[in-house]
Amino acid sequence: MSAADPRIVDVNTSPELPADFETARAEAERLTADIERYRTAYYSEATSLVSDAEYDELFHRLEAIEREFPELVGQDSPTQEVGAAVVSAGFPEHEHAERMLSLDNVFSLDEFREWAEKARAAAGREVRWLSELKIDGLAISLAYRNGVLETATTRGDGRVGEDITENVRFIPVIPARLDAGAPGGAAIPEFFEARGEVFLASTDFAALNARQRQLQAEFAAEQTAKGVPEDRIPVRYPDFANARNTAAGSLRQRAEKKNERELELMRDRLGRLSLYVHGIGAWQHPDFENQSDAYRMLAEWGLPVSPHSRVFDSVDEVVGFIEDRGEHRHDVEHEIDGIVVKIDELELHAELGQTSRAPRWAIAYKYPPEEVHTELLDIRIGIGRTGRATPYAVMAPVHVAGSTVSQATLHNQEVVRAKGVLIGDTVVLRKAGDVIPEVLGAVVERRDGSEREWRMPSECPECGAALRPMKEGDIDLRCPNARACPAQVRGRVEHIGSRGALDIEVLGEITAAALTQPETPSTPPLETEAGLFELTLEQLVPIEVIVRDPETGERKTDPETGEFVRRAPFQRIVVGYPPEAKGLTAAERRKAGFRKDHRTLLPSKDAETFLAELERAKSKPLWRLIVSLNIRHVGPVAARALADWFGSLEAIRAATPGELAEVEGVGGIIAESLREWFEVDWHREIVDRWAAAGVQWETPGHPGPGAAVAEGGVLAGLTVVATGSLDGFTRDGAKEAIIRAGGKAASSVSKKTDFVAAGPGAGSKLAKAEDLGIPVLDAAQFAVLVTVGPSGLDLDTAP
Numbered sequence: 143m144s145a146a147d148p149r150i151v152d153v154n155t156s157p158e159l160p161a162d163f164e165t166a167r168a169e170a171e172r173l174t175a176d177i178e179r180y181r182t183a184y185y186s187e188a189t190s191l192v193s194d195a196e197y198d199e200l201f202h203r204l205e206a207i208e209r210e211f212p213e214l215v216g217q218d219s220p221t222q223e224v225g226a227a228v229v230s231a232g233f234p235e236h237e238h239a240e241r242m243l244s245l246d247n248v249f250s251l252d253e254f255r256e257w258a259e260k261a262r263a264a265a266g267r268e269v270r271w272l273s274e275l276k277i278d279g280l281a282i283s284l285a286y287r288n289g290v291l292e293t294a295t296t297r298g299d300g301r302v303g304e305d306i307t308e309n310v311r312f313i314p315v316i317p318a319r320l321d322a323g324a325p326g327g328a329a330i331p332e333f334f335e336a337r338g339e340v341f342l343a344s345t346d347f348a349a350l351n352a353r354q355r356q357l358q359a360e361f362a363a364e365q366t367a368k369g370v371p372e373d374r375i376p377v378r379y380p381d382f383a384n385a386r387n388t389a390a391g392s393l394r395q396r397a398e399k400k401n402e403r404e405l406e407l408m409r410d411r412l413g414r415l416s417l418y419v420h421g422i423g424a425w426q427h428p429d430f431e432n433q434s435d436a437y438r439m440l441a442e443w444g445l446p447v448s449p450h451s452r453v454f455d456s457v458d459e460v461v462g463f464i465e466d467r468g469e470h471r472h473d474v475e476h477e478i479d480g481i482v483v484k485i486d487e488l489e490l491h492a493e494l495g496q497t498s499r500a501p502r503w504a505i506a507y508k509y510p511p512e513e514v515h516t517e518l519l520d521i522r523i524g525i526g527r528t529g530r531a532t533p534y535a536v537m538a539p540v541h542v543a544g545s546t547v548s549q550a551t552l553h554n555q556e557v558v559r560a561k562g563v564l565i566g567d568t569v570v571l572r573k574a575g576d577v578i579p580e581v582l583g584a585v586v587e588r589r590d591g592s593e594r595e596w597r598m599p600s601e602c603p604e605c606g607a608a609l610r611p612m613k614e615g616d617i618d619l620r621c622p623n624a625r626a627c628p629a630q631v632r633g634r635v636e637h638i639g640s641r642g643a644l645d646i647e648v649l650g651e652i653t654a655a656a657l658t659q660p661e662t663p664s665t666p667p668l669e670t671e672a673g674l675f676e677l678t679l680e681q682l683v684p685i686e687v688i689v690r691d692p693e694t695g696e697r698k699t700d701p702e703t704g705e706f707v708r709r710a711p712f713q714r715i716v717v718g719y720p721p722e723a724k725g726l727t728a729a730e731r732r733k734a735g736f737r738k739d740h741r742t743l744l745p746s747k748d749a750e751t752f753l754a755e756l757e758r759a760k761s762k763p764l765w766r767l768i769v770s771l772n773i774r775h776v777g778p779v780a781a782r783a784l785a786d787w788f789g790s791l792e793a794i795r796a797a798t799p800g801e802l803a804e805v806e807g808v809g810g811i812i813a814e815s816l817r818e819w820f821e822v823d824w825h826r827e828i829v830d831r832w833a834a835a836g837v838q839w840e841t842p843g844h845p846g847p848g849a850a851v852a853e854g855g856v857l858a859g860l861t862v863v864a865t866g867s868l869d870g871f872t873r874d875g876a877k878e879a880i881i882r883a884g885g886k887a888a889s890s891v892s893k894k895t896d897f898v899a900a901g902p903g904a905g906s907k908l909a910k911a912e913d914l915g916i917p918v919l920d921a922a923q924f925a926v927l928v929t930v931g932p933s934g935l936d937l938d939t940a941p
């Protein structure tokens with residue numbers, strides 16, 4: 143999807159400004175009406191009808207138009223105002239002793255440098271820059287009289303806000319009474335206002351959502367007990383989508399009309415809120431020179447101050463801070479949407495002054511957005527190689543955190559319910575850097591009734607089998623048709639080619655699909671992976687696939703012909719004279735009317751590479767072959783352990799679950815999974831057909847299960863257990879040293895054990911060795927054992 147897609151919001155490119163006054167006025171009116179609607183919802187209902195980036199874009203567009211046509215700037219333009227006037231939620235109104243302002247924004251480092259240069263020029267001297275994290279929360283003003291919290295007020299329109307003191311009393315970090323501090327410290331003034339940001343720390347936000355899920359589960363259990371069918375139980379406690387709006391909503395809850403239980407929940411939410419002070423308002427006789435000094439004083443009196451603020455002497459250092467914090471945006475305990483840079487010297491605040499909405503001595507540098515709004519077009523099901531059915535969101539493509547996103551996993555049907563999203567909803571999508579995109583929830587207020595509920599399908603979308611949980615109580619549903627479901631075969635074949643398995647060049651997602659679900663021929667060359675090593679050039683060449691859009695997964699059509707775009711990954715077409723013209727001279731060909739229009743299908747380079755890679759794969763290390771069998775829980779680590787110990791697939795198959803579980807790195811779950819896998823006929827068919835095609839299911843020269851690799855080594859015939867951390871050896875290193883010396887490296891102590899090497903952290907194995915009277919060695923003795931053998935040990939001095 144190109145960046146020119148109208149649905150993709152790009153805050154960095156704005157169209158040209160209107161050319162004449164009338165057009166400009168009409169657009170400014172439209173923008174004002176939209177901004178008005180959005181900010182009322184945002185400040186009064188804690189709801190984001192559009193994303194912050196979209197809001198900022200509208201705001202900037204209006205600012206740009208007003209700059210071009212200054213006659214348009216009216217008193218009530220949003221560009222001249224702070225926040226929004228209070229839309230009463232029933233809280234008393236309260237007038238700030240000193241106005242609360244907003245901040246001007248910049249969106250690039252160049253813009254920031256330009257602003258800093260201007261501010262310095264206006265100051266007429268070098269200044270110090272107080273650089274702070276811009277907390278994504280909501281501003282409040284705390285008025286203290288004689289050290290006691292008198293009022294806590296929202297910002298409102300900057301002059302008058304809502305008195306939310308009663309709610310703020312439940313926020314544990316906000317002191318009701320200040321602490322006079324250490325003797326000799328600054329005296330608390332009779333009256334002052336501290337400004338700060340209320341926010342929900344990321345861990346508290348996660349905990350609050352966990353609580354919502356728990357409440358929903360309890361509610362669902364009650365409903366079930368009343369006989370309400372599962373799919374009719376409403377979502378009473380949906381996930382909260384956004385920490386800032388949740389904090390704002392929590393703070394503006396009304397206690398009236400709430401029953402005991404609701405009050406308890408309300409207080410629980412308030413109790414999770416935090417605050418950092420980031421400014422001062424009215425203050426009688428300040429006896430400090432810098433804003434940073436004020437912070438130190440407020441902290442002494444017990445008000446929470448952000449630990450992340452820094453003071454710099456140069457703009458370059460500030461830029462470094464902005465860049466560094468931008469890279470570590472998520473290492474902070476709360477959400478940040480930018481950096482606020484302020485001149486530290488209070489004297490200059492007075493000198494530079496303020497506009498109608500923001501101080502001239504501070505600026506907010508905003509980071510690119512990580513949350514955007516987009517439309518949820520559909521919810522579909524993906525079937526993975528293990529048959530797991532995973533719902534995923536298909537969205538109108540949207541640009542966020544450096545890439546275009548149109549799909550996001552929704553994990554399972556419970557998650558879809560908890561998020562409370564409907565198809566057709568405007569949803570909040572979050573993508574932070576390289577992190578996987580996540581749908582946070584719906585913008586419920588934007589619903590128009592056309593949205594529809596999604597239900598988890600009961601059948602596999604690829605093969606029609608009835609989906610079911612693997613075992614009772616599982617939330618995940620699976621397609622049980624493991625052998626024939628095209629999605630599962632495709633997934634397994636792709637896995638075989640992956641780097642952690644057989645690492646076969648060419649065998650990726652597209653080839654896997656081409657081999658299992660081609661357009662032509664209608665019978666796929668592979669019914670299951672059993673036929674992989676039997677593939678021939680003749681089978682590969684005719685394969686055609688329909689090209690899909692990598693973002694939407696939709697089949698691509700040719701805009702001219704209207705037909706699906708096809709690709710033949712394994713073909714090369716050579717155009718020449720027909721075979722009948724062979725041996726004729728040019729004149730004879732002309733005379734006979736032969737033309738150069740005969741097409742011959744030949745294998746492409748990929749086809750040849752693929753077959754050569756398959757050939758090579760047949761003798762790859764046994765552990766890679768084991769990984770490529772797609773056995774549940776058997777990844778590279780377990781496969782290596784199995785291959786090292788047993789040396790052949792046959793030995794693994796013949797081992798009892800007990801013997802399997804004894805191998806270090808294997809354990810009971812994997813042992814059981816292996817046993818189940820080998821019981822299935824078509825699994826054994828894979829092994830047999832691959833073997834018939836030349837796959838080597840054993841490690842050449844391996845002497846057999848658990849036996850010494852190095853015949854006749856100093857530990858031949860001896861079993862050694864290494865436990866705890868042995869100085870000079872890694873865990874695997876110790877095991878390898880035993881095997882290299884010809885011994886058997888066992889993972890549990892029994893009567894058959896000859897030596898136990900134990901380092902710090904050794905637990906029950908050491909105790910057992912002592913019980914059984916088996917010699918226990920320290921790291922130094924172990925080193926002697928594996929190099930010289932038991933004859934080098936002086937066992938009387940063993941610990």
Ligand SMILES: NC(=O)c1ccc[n+]([C@@H]2O[C@H](COP(=O)([O-])OP(=O)(O)OC[C@H]3O[C@@H](n4cnc5c(N)ncnc54)[C@H](O)[C@@H]3O)[C@@H](O)[C@H]2O)c1
Pocket residue numbers: 180181184185189190191192193194195197198224225243244245247274275276277278279280281282297338339420421482506
């Ligand atoms: N999505 C929407 O519908 C919608 C609507 C309205 C506003 N908004 C968001 O709100 C912004 C405008 O709100 P605004 O006027 O509060 O401006 P702002 O958020 O751009 O900046 C001013 C505010 O930053 C806060 N802040 C956080 N950390 C601070 C610090 N260390 N020092 C000083 N202040 C700090 C204060 O609350 C201050 O009032 C928009 O840019 C947008 O992101 C969104």
